[in-house]
Amino acid sequence: MTDARSLTHALSFDIEDWFHIVEVKAVEDPARWPLLSERSSLVERYTDLILRICDDHGAKATFFMLGWIAARHPALVRRIHDAGHEIGTHSFWHRKVYELTPEDFARDISDSLAAIRAAVPGRIEIRGFRAPSFSITQGSEWAFDVLIDQGITYDASLFPASRGHGGYACPPGLHTISTPAGRLLPELPMSVASIGVGPVRKKMCYCGGGYMRLLPGSFIRQGIEQEASAGRPTVVYLHPRDFAPDCPKVRMPPHRYFKCYVGTGTTERKLRDLLARYTWGTCEQVVATGLAERPGQ
Secondary structure (H helix, E strand, O other): OOOHHHHHHEEEEEEEOOOOOOHHHHHHHHHHHHHHHHHEEEEEEHHHHHHHHHHHHOOOOEEEEHHHHHHHHHHHHHHHOOOHHHHHHHHOHHHHHHOOHHHHHHHHHHHHHHHHHOEEEOOOOOOEEEHHHHHOOOOOOOHHHHHHHHOOEEOOOOOOOOOOOOOOOOOOOEEEEEOOOOOOOOOOOOOEEEEEEEOOOEEOOOOOOHHHHOOOHHHHHHHHHHHHHOOOOOOEEEOHHHHHOOOOOOOOOHHHHHHOOOOOHHHHHHHHHEEEHOOEEOOOOOOOOOOHOOOOO
């Protein structure tokens, strides 16, 4: 049985602004995003807070950048890069993958990579991708071949439990995907824990976004320990808006409103507690370590 403190866990942040929320009519039109950003943007302020938190605890992380953000805030991309963190792509337009054609998805990824590279002088290696809303689902596996064609060397898009805009039955923890074209791509899925009693058990995320905000710290730690007992590092994901009690509110169904806005005042404390208790690194580091330990993968 592996102790959670002996593992390096994956710390990641999806860098987008408060209005990058899928299927919310008030903010779904990209033509309105510049106006919404000028009216109230929190992405730089709270990403800088994230950078300070990481620095305070000596933790490195992966920042999955939205290309739209990289194009508008290139200095932010440079600050992340200069702090020694990994930069991955989160797409350009924050559209659900399963609603795109392969051609549209390829163009979106290419535009995102170009925006990130333009922000950082010299060559920057962009190896990882995370789909908006974990939206690589059954039937959209073609996306893995598009990613390989674009130079991506690992994916972090799969959510091995049911959820609103994603959900994909896959092995827990790091594994290798065989794409429709027969190529191999390392996959670092979201971490889920099994909750319940006896045969009545359900897989549930415990360590990212709204889950991190809503769940008590003891439950989050229990999930980390449960995964570690099986030898699997935990993957944490958060957004700048998860730290923002002053996040602008928009009209949406009550259950979405609750998941989007409740608990933002608790995120920093919970994250600092986790960074103090366990060892954290980038997604790329966790992938490389896992593949080295399992050369057959």
